[in-house]
Structure formats: C-alpha cells, structure tokens
Amino acid sequence: MTEVTILGGGVAGLSAAQELAERGFEVTVYERNRRFGGKARSFPGPGIDDGTSLPAEHGFRFFPGFYRHVIDTMERTPVESGPDASRSVADNLVPTTQMLQAVTEGTSRVMTTERPRTIEEWRDRLASIFGGGQVPPDESAFFVDRLLVLLTSCQQRFDEEYEQMPWWEFVNADAMSSAYQKYLAYGVTQSLVAMRPEVSSTRTIGRIYLQMMRGLFDDSVHADRLLNGPTNDAWIDPWVDYLEDLGVTLVPETTATALECENGRATGVRLRRDGADERVESDYYVAAVPVEVMRELTTAELESAAPSLRDLERIDTAWMNGVQFYLTRDVSTVEGHGIYYDSPWALTSISQRQFWEEFDRYDGDGAVGGVLSVIVSEWDRPGIVYGKPARECTPTELATEVWEQLKAHLNHKRTRGGHKTSVLEDENLLEWFVDPALSYDEDAGVLSNAEPLLINTVDTLQYRPPADVEIPNLVIAADYVRTHTDLASMESANEAARRAVNAILRREDHAASRCRLWEFEYPNLFEPARRHDEFQWELNLPHPGTAAPILWEGYRRAIRDPLTGIEAVTRMFSRRD
Template identity: 50%
Template sequence: MHPGSSSVAILGGGVGGLSAAQELAERGFAVTVYEADDALGGKARSFEYEGDAEGPPLPGEHGFRFFPGFYTNLRDTMARIPLAEGGTVADNLVPTSETLVASVDGGESLSRSATPRTVSEWADALRPTIGNGELTARETNYFLRRLLVLLTSGRRRREREFDAITWWEFVDAEERSPAYRKHLAESTQALVAMRPQIASARTIGRIYVQLMLDQIEPRRPTEAVLNGPTSVVWIRPWVAYLRSLGVEFRTGTPVTAIESDGHRVTGVVVDGADGSETVTADHYVAAVPVEVMARLLTPALTRAAPSLAGVRKLDTAWMNGLQFYLTDDAPLAHGHQAYTDSPWALTSISQGQFWADGPFDLTGCADGSVQGVLSVIVSDWETPGVLFDKPASECTREEIVDEVWAQLTAHLNREDERLSAAALYDVVVDPAIVEAERGDRMDNQSPLLINTVGSLRHRPDAVTEAPNLVLAADYVRTETDLATMESANEAARRAVAGVLDRAGVGPPPTVWGLDEPAVFEPLRRQDDVACALGLPHPGETERGLGRLLREFRTRVGA
C-alpha cells in the first residue's frame, strides 16, 4: 500500500499529536489533526495576554519550557523543523549555564549546569545536591547508595518492586534528618510535580539519575531553554512545516466520541463550527490528554482495546505557572531558580536574558516598558502557603499572585532586593486555572499525569489491540516514563511505528530510550536473574539489616 492512499485522523494537536503528524506526513500519509482548542501546541504552547495596556499583547507561558539533555527524541524532531529564515527550530534552543538554589533560612548556592571540567566546577555542581553544608556526609553517602541500588537493578525489579513503593520509602526519608528530606527526598517535586510521598520510586529514581547524568556526562547536550515564547519560536514554525507537507488542521474541534464496533474504531465524532459530524480514516491516533481519553472510553472501545481500561485509574496533579512582567529585568541566574523553603514548591526562569538574541522583541509588547518576564511554576497546589494558610487550589487568583510573590521575595530579598515590587508591571496566572463551580476552590483545565505507586500496570502501550487505533500521549508506556514533552514525542514515534507496520510500509521512526552508565549493565543483567529467582537486591539486604539494627538499638535504649 502506498502511504498516500492511507488517511490518518490525529485526535489532539499537542506535542504528541504534532510529532505523530510530522512522522506520518514526512512518509506521505494524508493527515488531519483535530484539536479542541483554537490554538495548537497543547500544554506546551504559549498564550497572549492583553492586560490593561494598549499595544501588542504580552507573551505568556503555562509555566516555562525547558529541555534537559536526555530529551533525545524531541530534540531530533526539532532539528527537522525548518525555519523560514534558515536553520531549524533546534537552533532556537539556548543552553543554560547555572542553577540558583535559594532558601529562606539557610544558605544559597549558584552552581554550573554545564558539564563540569575542573575540580572546583565539580564541587559547584554538587553543592545543591549536598544541601549547602546542611547534610552530613553520612546521609549524602546513604542517598548515593540508594541511587546505586536503582542503577544496578534490572527491569524486572524496577517494575515489580520499585513501582510498588514511593520515592519517599525508597530513600528512607522518614527515618532521616529534615535536611535530608528537604534537599534530597523532596528535591524532585519542583521538577516533575510529584510529591515523593505518593510518586513511584521507579519513575522518580530514573529521572533523577537522568538529570544527574545530564550534568556529568560530557557527550550529552546541556539543558536548554527557548530563545523566545514557545509558540513563536517553535509551535508556529512547526505548524507551518506540517502544512507544507499537506497536513490539515481543524482547530476548535473537540472530539466528543470515539465510535467502535467492539473490534476496531469505526469513526470519531467531533464538534465543529457547523455542529457535530462523524469523521472516518484508515488509522486513528489518539493524542488527547489522559483525563480526556478517560471520558471517551466506552464499553465497545475497551472491548476493542482492553488495555485502555486502566486509563481511568491514572492520576493527575497540577503544575501550572504565573508570569511576572517586570520593567527592570531581574536575570537572577542563567538558568533555573529553585526555592527550597517554598511550601508551593516554586521554580522559575528569568526569560529576558534568553530572549535577548532571539527573534522576539519583548519591548514591542504592551506600552514598551516591559524588560523582563519571570516565569514561575507552582508544583504543589495542596500545601498551605505562608500568607493565607491555604493551598493554592483554594486561593483566588489574586491570592495566588500575592502568595507566590511573598514566597519568591522571602527567598530572593534576604540581603539585597533582587525582586522589586516597584518593577512589577503586571502578572498573569495560567488561564487553565479557573474558578470552580463551588466557590471555595479553583479548577485546572490542564492537569498533568503523575506516576503514582502501582500505576505502571494501568498504562497502555502506544499500539493498542484495536487494529486501527494507536496512542500518542504522555500517559502511554514509554522509556521516558514521565509526563513530559519527551514522553509525548516518544509515544508518538511508537504509535507511528504501529501505523507503519499495519500499513505494511517503513522504516519506522527511531526511538531513543534513556541511557544509563554502561558500567552497571552486567549488574543489571545479574539482578534480572536474581529477581526472577525471588532473591533480593544486595543493597536491599543491607538496608534491611540496617533497619533491624536501628530497631534493636531503640529497644535496648528503651
């Protein structure tokens, strides 16, 4: 079969849907993308904020976009999206060079995020992990031994045992010091919006290792951000390229039903400007968010694809942001800022320094006085704040703004006023955060999948049992194993491979997994055998003996 004779309906125009569209259109398939929103890009897209001032709107992000070094699949896709002025979208990635870790009561550290090359640079790179002197060498060594257990464990043990316990349990956070919990056990929440008390040790541990390797592996690219608003420097050129390949886009067209005869998909109902209609295609790529897919499941569809039944059991959390527009730019650090004492697990990036040499002119927006944008993400929406003693989800939009500003300035302005209220031009909360029907809470129209304990078994593969349905979304089983742009892109590549196999054409897209140090590979293979025989990991034996010894000491002391 020639690809041009096969039609594909892609349901969802986020990173997963657009990635699948690119792989299929480049191979000659006739592709139509149906997107519920009026804009493409999903959670990754930026938006325009009118505010009260006259002039062009200000750019806004749903948080901020960053691209760790291990985002291999996504970077490959970006390198194949041409820009009108020459080059590719990948050229719009700007490497960061440092990370600021700020606290309210303790010290502050500024470390390099580029690969260390000297002894002093190595010391700087490790300082945030070590907790600026608050951690003892004994606790740091214990945490590293727990990481070694993960690195030397095989796939079987990770999926059977480590997906069944929390990261909090895996690193024994409850039995350690407050500094250990703060700087090590809880440090990932700001990055992946998952509380360590409920998130899978398998998922958090693997991503933690990847982020560490990004810093110490010289062959990996440095963590990067974009040189302009996401939609300007990435999504719009992407859509233009896909249109040039013949991809048709139907925005403002939500999918309301996936029809099935219990064996295959027979059609998809969409709501357009002229009302509802049923569209048909040879292949269907579901690239809608997990909460939308759960609503679309019917008994007939789950008979056709039984692996979809677990989708309703997957959990979501909030990881949304605010944009603070400043008349005096506050660079803070040439990379991320992490606020270790923030109850809302805040992180931020000061965008202006990265946009300075890009194609977007921030001073051309509003009345021309905005010089910088501080993009802040709230990763914990359920812990009470410092001003109103309420979680973010129960605050009004105005209270969210005041609370976030208070937490930021408590970290940044202890000695010098690095973040000045006099320079605050305006602020906007992610438009996905809206007032709920009940007046005492907010609602989130764009939640994020979280990898809770035991959730792996509920996640379907990209290629379903239905012969004409594949999945290109971040809840799919991927090697990336986290709700990220990389995972959505990887899922799309796996979905397209399924379409190509069923259509009898090739070759499939390349799929890169996560790299781990090769030196541990023999130990991982050995552990796979041990796990199959029901034997524990040697590191877990040491841990068990340590717990027995502590219990014995406690009883003797009593």
C-alpha cells in the first residue's frame, strides 16, 4: 500500500487525508497543535466558576455561497457512526437571513440576505449594496459599471491585466467621495476577507465581489451559512473521527522541522515531538502547512529541485484574528454578520447564540447568555480609545478597544426597516478572550501573530506554486497554491488539497477517480460578452469599459467647467491613441 505523509492537520491536510484514504492510501497526518483543524479549529477559552472552559476560536466560520469544494467534503463526512450516520456535518450548516451595515454617523441598515421578491425589496437590496443612500448616485452608477466590466471580461484579462491592477485603482477610488471609498471601495469584501484594496489585486477582489453578490440574488446558492455550534463540535471532531475510521493515523503536537531532499526527490521529514527528534520516510509527502512555515522548510536543495518554491518570500500575509465577548444577557445584533463601516479596525461580528442550536452546552452552566464573536481585519490604524494600532495593543487593550468600537456603532442606534439594534452595556460583559495565536512582547510593545493569512497583493500570482510542484513525490496543499478560489480561505485550502491528491493519482497512474474541482460560475447572460472580450484580448485591444474612468474625469470637470471638461476628455483619448 502506498504511504503518504501529510505535514499539517488544518483544513487542507485533513481534506487531503480524506481524499487519499477513501482511495486506499495509507495516510499519516502530523499536526503541531493539540487540536486538528488549523485556523478553523476551536479551543478552550476562559474558565468559569464551575471549572469548565467556554468555547473560543479565531473568530467565526463563514460559508458563503461560492464555497463548493469544502461543502462537498462536509457532505461526505458523517456526523457520527451508528443511527446518525445518514447525517453529514454539512447538515450542521444554518443560513443567515440578514446582514447589519452599521455606522457611527448616519443611519445603520439591516439588509436581508434572502432573494428579493418584490420591486420594493429589489430597490432596497440594490440601495444596501451600493451605498445605502450614502454614496452619491452618479458614483454608485460608476461602481455598477465597474462590476459590469468584470462580468464581461475574459479570464485572460483577469489573469494578466487585473492581476497587476489594485482594486482601489480599478474602481477609481481616489477620485470619489469618502462614502464611496468606505462603502464600495472597501465595502463588505475588505471586512470579510482581510483584503486591502489599495494593494490587493483586482483579479482577486473583483472575482470574490462578484461571487458574494451572486449569493444575494441567486436562489440556487446560499448567500451565507454558519455552523450550529463551535467549529470543533459541529465539524472538526466528527471529521477526525471519520478519518480514523478510514484508517488515517493522526498525530498531534508534532512539528515538522525539516523536509529533506536529495537527487531531486523528497527523502524524509524530520519531526519534533515530546521534546525528542525523529525522522519519517514515506512514498509521498504532502506539505499542508501555511506559507510562513513552508518558507522555513524550504531549503536550497528543495528550491533547486522545485523552482516554483523559490519565491515564497514574495507572498504577502496579513492578520485577521478574533475576540470573543461572553455576555450575561444575549445581544442579538442581527440574524447574520455585522459589518462596522466606521470602525478603524474593520470589525465584523456574529452573535452566536441564535445559531448554536444546543447553546446550553456552551453557556457555562447558565452563566453565559450570549457569545459575540468579532474579527479584526485592520491592524495598522489607530483605535478610538488608546490611539494605537491594534498590533501595538496588549490583549486587554485590544479587547477594550474592540468593545468600544462596537458600542460606538451599536449603542443608541436604530436601523432602517424597523429593526432596532441592541445596546451593549459594560455590566453585561462577563468575560472576553483574545485569539491565542496573538502574543504580546512586553519589551517590544507589539503583538506577534503565529497564524497570519495569505493576501493576494498585486502581481504576486506568479510567485505562488502549483500543487503539483516539480519534485515527483512532493505536493503542496495550502491556500497559497494556485487555485480557482484564489483566496485565503477554507475553500481554497480544500481545493488545493484536491489538486495535490490528483497530482499523486496521476503520478501513480492510479485507477481511482480524480477529485472533483469547481470553477466560479458567472451568469450565462454575460457569456457572449466574455467571449467577445476574448477576441479583444487576442487582438491586444482593451475592454470597452476601459474608457469609463477617463469619461468620469471629464464628467467631473464638466460639472465645474463644461468647456474644460470636454477638452480634458479629448486630450485623454488623444493620449491613449
């Protein structure tokens, strides 16, 4: 039986283990943490009076409609053996129905995530997506034009032209109002996937923006789903049980320290476990570790044998970590995600009790009435309490700052649509817990982060390796691998694992079926235009929508001085020619 060693027991490593074990391979997974699941795992949070620990995790799990690979894996993972074997962990996903768009000045809004049915609902949905009435109508129209350009662009244009263009430039944000920049240039995407529009590629943000919007209009996909309990209870632990039933050997608290390579092949891996070193040999090796770990494992010998690993240092990462607030009384801010547009730290949140079906299992023997899970996506801007960026705060300062930013958005606010936001009161706060991946250095006065996220900055796709690297018995399964998903996420990790397994199957000339892969889906309505743009691209011609920013500048000038505006547009087009 062919032996496969997997380094890393996160979503990618466990996904690869499942695909391989189901096809008859002998699989061993080594994970550095005590619990499996990687960045998706839950862990024991603060203790309470009865001696038990409250559940905690990096923030919250988010399953938008374009997740196909990881959902397929969940559907094939039973909740448990016996009478419940017919249920899969995918049955533990529950849909959200709303999204809170909260601001400190002006009116916050609650947008339904269910498909609009009436003209009024369509009007409200479009208003919510394109600025909630805060963005000038002409600027909203310009942004719609930008989305139409994306919908009608061919894949080659995405891969080459848009890969080299920041999202901020593509949407012409510098020329627009602060409301446009806040709601549309940053918008939902920056908060939910830790993207910085000034440096992140249009290829990545544009594709994700379109997929997220599809979920808000297409009945065939869920706009958003969450787990009905802490991630390990609802997903990871049943997954681990299933893998063990398949014969997978799972080894926690074991760190890979070296990946050996000789004569163009991987020859072994060195591990550290219980304070002792050991060496393991295998037929195949799957590197399912984050990019910052793979950098440490990549030697000159590996780079020589696999040139696609030479540029890992050029791949960027950012922080996206969570804080849990445990409340004595539940505060159900909204039936879904809350997005806090005026928060300097780009906060998003979920009030968990309404989604955790058996909440009394996690309520500290009745002491906890609610759990508010919050994610911080911006770590370099000053906060509102201490005037320091998040990365310079102590854990206590971090939690205090996040709490105050939430209060600034939620307290004394009413939203359109008849929904009242609940008030956060200091006396209602029982306990807080900061992601343990963050540690504070007293001497340096800064936080460090053991688990950052990949971010897709401009023109870095070329530095990301394929799953099928040049070494014949080594494959890569991680979210920095080139995938259709192209985003730091569980979905991308799962897709990368499938690509890695398919590479092993090809090399083995294995008879088993290949792992299924999905591409993003776009409305068929725009397919003729996308085909037309393929001809445009082959003829080295721009997309017809390329002129929009030029016309916009002329339009803006024309408002101030009609003659100057016309002359400006004429000069700009002359320069293009």
